[in-house]
Amino acid sequence: MMNETKTILSTTNLTVGYKDKKETKPVLSNLNLNLEKGKLTCLLGTNGAGKSTLMRTIGGIQKPLEGEVSMQGKPIRSIDAKTLSKQLSLVLTDRIAPGNLTVYALVSLGRFPYTSWLGTLSQKDKDIIFRAMEATGILEFANKHIGELSDGERQKVMIARTLAQDTEVIFLDEPTAHLDLPNRIEIFHLLRALAVESDKAILLTTHELDMALANADHLWLINQNQSIDSGLPEDLVLNGLLEEAFQRDQLQFDYELGTFKRTSTQSKTKVWLEGDVILKRWTRSALERAGFEVSPNASDIEIKISGSLKAPLWHLNYNDTTYKTIQELLIQLNTQ
Amino acid sequence: MNAITQGKRLRAKSLTLLGFTLILLFLLDIGLGSVRIPVSDVIKTLLGQQIDNSGWQGIILKIRLPRAVTAILAGAALSLGGLQMQTLFRNPLAGPSVLGITAGASLGVAAVMLAAGTVTTTFSIRELGVDGSWLIIIASTLGAALVLMLILGISFKIRDNVVMLIVGLMVANITIAVVSIWQFFSDPEQIQEYILWTFGSLGGVTNEQLGALAIIVLTGVILTFFLSKTLNALLLGEDYAQSMGLNVKWARVGIIATTSILAGAVTGFCGPIGFVGIAVPHLSRSFLNTSDHRTLVPTCALVGGILMLVCDIISQVPGSQTVLPINAITALIGSPIVIWIIVKRKNLKASF
Numbered sequence: 001m002m003n004e005t006k007t008i009l010s011t012t013n014l015t016v017g018y019k020d021k022k023e024t025k026p027v028l029s030n031l032n033l034n035l036e037k038g039k040l041t042c043l044l045g046t047n048g049a050g051k052s053t054l055m056r057t058i059g060g061i062q063k064p065l066e067g068e069v070s071m072q073g074k075p076i077r078s079i080d081a082k083t084l085s086k087q088l089s090l091v092l093t094d095r096i097a098p099g100n101l102t103v104y105a106l107v108s109l110g111r112f113p114y115t116s117w118l119g120t121l122s123q124k125d126k127d128i129i130f131r132a133m134e135a136t137g138i139l140e141f142a143n144k145h146i147g148e149l150s151d152g153e154r155q156k157v158m159i160a161r162t163l164a165q166d167t168e169v170i171f172l173d174e175p176t177a178h179l180d181l182p183n184r185i186e187i188f189h190l191l192r193a194l195a196v197e198s199d200k201a202i203l204l205t206t207h208e209l210d211m212a213l214a215n216a217d218h219l220w221l222i223n224q225n226q227s228i229d230s231g232l233p234e235d236l237v238l239n240g241l242l243e244e245a246f247q248r249d250q251l252q253f254d255y256e257l258g259t260f261k262r263t264s265t266q267s268k269t270k271v272w273l274e275g276d277v278i279l280k281r282w283t284r285s286a287l288e289r290a291g292f293e294v295s296p297n298a299s300d301i302e303i304k305i306s307g308s309l310k311a312p313l314w315h316l317n318y319n320d321t322t323y324k325t326i327q328e329l330l331i332q333l334n335t336q
Numbered sequence: 337m338n339a340i341t342q343g344k345r346l347r348a349k350s351l352t353l354l355g356f357t358l359i360l361l362f363l364l365d366i367g368l369g370s371v372r373i374p375v376s377d378v379i380k381t382l383l384g385q386q387i388d389n390s391g392w393q394g395i396i397l398k399i400r401l402p403r404a405v406t407a408i409l410a411g412a413a414l415s416l417g418g419l420q421m422q423t424l425f426r427n428p429l430a431g432p433s434v435l436g437i438t439a440g441a442s443l444g445v446a447a448v449m450l451a452a453g454t455v456t457t458t459f460s461i462r463e464l465g466v467d468g469s470w471l472i473i474i475a476s477t478l479g480a481a482l483v484l485m486l487i488l489g490i491s492f493k494i495r496d497n498v499v500m501l502i503v504g505l506m507v508a509n510i511t512i513a514v515v516s517i518w519q520f521f522s523d524p525e526q527i528q529e530y531i532l533w534t535f536g537s538l539g540g541v542t543n544e545q546l547g548a549l550a551i552i553v554l555t556g557v558i559l560t561f562f563l564s565k566t567l568n569a570l571l572l573g574e575d576y577a578q579s580m581g582l583n584v585k586w587a588r589v590g591i592i593a594t595t596s597i598l599a600g601a602v603t604g605f606c607g608p609i610g611f612v613g614i615a616v617p618h619l620s621r622s623f624l625n626t627s628d629h630r631t632l633v634p635t636c637a638l639v640g641g642i643l644m645l646v647c648d649i650i651s652q653v654p655g656s657q658t659v660l661p662i663n664a665i666t667a668l669i670g671s672p673i674v675i676w677i678i679v680k681r682k683n684l685k686a687s688f
Contacts, residue, residue: 092573100627112565118565165580
């Protein structure tokens with residue numbers, strides 16, 4: 001394989017889950033995965049599929065039930081905590097709130113494995129902290145307290161802390177869970193840039209399909225057989241594995257839009273749609289929400305979209321009327 | 337980055353200011369009391385010079401000096417114990433007494449005072465003077481150590497610190513219940529002895545005992561300072577701490593052991609002094625607006641000493657013969673101060 005040398009972390013026949021005195025509860029089994037440097041890998045799965053369990057296990061926090069996790073060819077269990085902490089850093093879902101800690105102090109905690117017993121920072125440590133804050137764009141609030149930050153800023157601070165820890169592998173558990181769309185996009189872009197520019201292996205868990213499809217170089221997809229399919233996002237879409245993984249009753253993957261939709265059991269009025277690609281896409285979205293089905297075949301109801309993007313017009317065949325908004329069009333369709 | 341060095345300078349300034357306040361209150365504490373002694377005479381006596389009034393010299397060196405030193409030691413020890421418990425459990429309500437350490441010490445003392453048999457033997461222990469109080473100190477230390485061993489044993493089985501906190505509270509409750517049953521079957525005179533001890537007292541520590549207390553507390557303070565980096569890592573929670581290479585189990589053992597030494601010793605010598613351990617870490621964090629333990633450890637020690645000196649001065653009711661129980665004063669004076677600071681400075685709410 002071409003990328004073999006880039007693999008930094010791998011699992012062999014790994015089974016993760018929980019164990020108590022009575023029974024073992026495997027969550028995911030038979031995992032043979034490779035994490036590569038310079039790539040953003042997304043671990044995608046539904047709620048409760050075992051994303052966090054897997055991440056905690058390959059991060060060395062939790063013991064595997066079976067199999068092995070290797071870091072640069074070495075079993076992770078044979079690496080002592082201090083050495084491991086220089087190779088792998090984490091951003092967890094727990095909302096940390098030491099409100100009196102400054103951003104600078106929190107980021108400098110990342111130097112923990114490198115500093116002396118008192119945690120005194122050398123010039124080299126300070127340079128690394130500075131660069132970490134620069135890369136994540138948080139220099140301007142270096143002296144703010146964590147309590148004063150927004151969720152998005154806080155997440156960037158936590159990412160800066162992992163950069164200060166200076167590890168080749170970074171794991172992030174649901175890094176965009178509490179964030180709004182602009183912040184989500186920003187965090188994903190930041191992580192991709194970090195992976196590519198500093199040749200780090202970044203693994204993050206998410207249940208946000210669209211973000212993962214748009215930004216991941218590589219996807220680890222938790223399927224319904226308690227295992228993981230791995231590959232390029234688009235490949236997993238096209239071979240149907242993605243749809244299978246999220247398969248639920250009344251849920252269908254829209255291959256054109258790249259999102260899941262609820263299918264209703266009611267019979268729907270079929271509509272035929274023609275026009276500009278963008279206008280068609282949004283018209284279709286409104287029609288489907290209103291309970292119509294856009295059919296590729298000819299239908300009694302035909303809608304032709306004309307005009308420009310800024311001033312589109314919708315023409316309905318059966319009453320030969322032109323509408324200026326989708327709203328007006330829908331009112332007419334619903335009164336039919 | 338400039339602002340960071342600025343912050344350091346501010347911290348150095350605050351620590352110096354607190355240091356001066358501590359010295360000032362120390363002198364005031366020695367000077368004030370049923371007999372008022374001018375501060376200049378206090379300083380002279382402390383520097384080993386002769387003053388005109390030899391009676392004053394006796395009062396200063398034999399009674400008030402050990403008392404003031406005890407106040408500083410007790411304040412510092414309890415505050416550092418509280419700081420470590422709050423950080424370990426990431427819980428603002430934790431204090432040195434949460435793990436049952438104080439309750440264990442009380443059990444030890446109760447064992448000596450209540451099980452000593454008849455009233456006469458209890459009084460004879462009292463009459464032995466130094467030996468009697470040593471017996472109480474040893475018993476309370478043993479009691480604290482016993483509970484500590486139990487807690488440490490359980491702590492190896494439990495991963496979660498919040499569960500650990502609940503276990504600690506339960507152990508404390510069991511210990512208190514044992515003392516309570518013991519009291520129920522004891523003579524009123526014996527109970528009175530015990531209750532007097534629970535009021536807390538800074539005056540009962542003799543010069544010989546003070547040496548022992550000072551060594552124990554200073555050891556604890558130094559150990560706590562050595563733990564500052566560990567405590568800083570724990571601010572983010574155990575998982576993060578572990579991911580940064582910290583051995584969480586041993587860190588916990590270290591923190592619990594250090595807290596027990598600090599709180600156990602002070603409780604043995606001075607009785608169960610409440611409040612200081614919970615309040616001072618909050619005050620310190622609020623004053624300096626930091627969670628960095630390298631700063632918080634010295635600050636807590638100083639603020640703890642200052643608060644105990646203030647409480648001691650008030651408990652003496654300057655100018656009168658009355659002495660109020662220190663345990664009541666710490667809460668009575670301390671609580672309004674804490675409420676005032678919380679309301680005044682709004683940076684306290686999100687410490688954890």
